[in-house]
Amino acid sequence: MGVNALMVPIVLFIMTGVTAIGVPIAKAYARRIEREPRQPSLPPDVSARLERMEQALDSIAIEVERISEGQRFTTKLLAERSGAPVGGDVSPPVR
Numbered sequence: 001m002g003v004n005a006l007m008v009p010i011v012l013f014i015m016t017g018v019t020a021i022g023v024p025i026a027k028a029y030a031r032r033i034e035r036e037p038r039q040p041s042l043p044p045d046v047s048a049r050l051e052r053m054e055q056a057l058d059s060i061a062i063e064v065e066r067i068s069e070g071q072r073f074t075t076k077l078l079a080e081r082s083g084a085p086v087g088g089d090v091s092p093p094v095r
Contacts, residue, residue, distance in 0.1 A: 042050070
């Protein structure tokens, strides 16, 4: 019986022991992680404030979109009036 033939039962014995001890520890750790809250709950006043901020940001986004639509419209009118192509290549001013 060589060294390699003796190593297989030893490794098998060690792997069985590690599995027998490691699996219950891993399950217990997983249960502990699942029980812990993922995010701490916020106080109601903070939640209400965040909701108001979200609504304000949505309103601002809508207004910015309206402003940009107005700028595009104005640019189109000015370009049509002057005969310049709309959205064409704009070369930088020569100095």
